[in-house]
Amino acid sequence: MRALLDTHAALYAWIAPERLSDRAQQVIRNPANQLYFSQASVFEITLKYKLGKLPLPEPPELYLPSRIERFSLSYLPLTDADIFGITQLPESHKDPFDWLLLATARRLKVPIISKDRAFADYPVKLIW
Numbered sequence: 020m021r022a023l024l025d026t027h028a029a030l031y032a033w034i035a036p037e038r039l040s041d042r043a044q045q046v047i048r049n050p051a052n053q054l055y056f057s058q059a060s061v062f063e064i065t066l067k068y069k070l071g072k073l074p075l076p077e078p079p080e081l082y083l084p085s086r087i088e089r090f091s092l093s094y095l096p097l098t099d100a101d102i103f104g105i106t107q108l109p110e111s112h113k114d115p116f117d118w119l120l121l122a123t124a125r126r127l128k129v130p131i132i133s134k135d136r137a138f139a140d141y142p143v144k145l146i147w
Contacts, residue, residue, distance in 0.1 A: 020046065020052045020053070021052070021127070022046055022053075022054055022055070022130045023055040023056075023120060023123060023124045023127065023129050023132070024047075024054055024055065024057075024060070024131075024132050025060075025117075025120055026060040026063050026116065026120070028043060028132040028133055029056060029060060029092075030073075032047050032090065033086050040134070040147045043146060046132060047132065050091070054090070054091075054132075055093045055094075055129065056092040056094055056095065057097070057123055058096045059116050059119035059123070061083055063116040064083065097119065097123075101122045101126060102119070104122030104123070105119065107125075108125075108141060109141065111137060111141075112138070117137075117138070121138065121143055125141075125142055125143050129143075129144075130146045131143050132146045133147060
């Protein structure tokens with residue numbers, strides 16, 4: 020299975036795995052699955068860290084690459100297709116980071132691992 024991690028799902032996996040649902044834990048822990056981590060999440064985590072809203076044990080430029088490697092995540096740089104794909108999404112959700120993740124999941128035709136119930140309004144499969 021291939022799936023994209025929502026930012027909070029990745030953080031839970033790294034810091035507080037007990038906050039993940041049983042299904043999300045199964046998918047994340049299965050080494051046969053290919054999990055994607057988007058550059059949009061790097062931007063979101065870095066911004067929240069800078070604003071003091073997200074404490075990390077080390078700066079994002081050290082923490083994120085080490086977690087991507089440790090969890091064998093496939094890193095996804097943003098593409099123009101992801102950015103332009105936002106225009107094809109409904110506007111029921113107002114978070115631009117989530118729009119990027121949803122557009123990316125849609126482009127890749129993969130589910131997104133997220134507890135965000137607002138994602139149900141979008142044309143992507145949700146795992147939680």
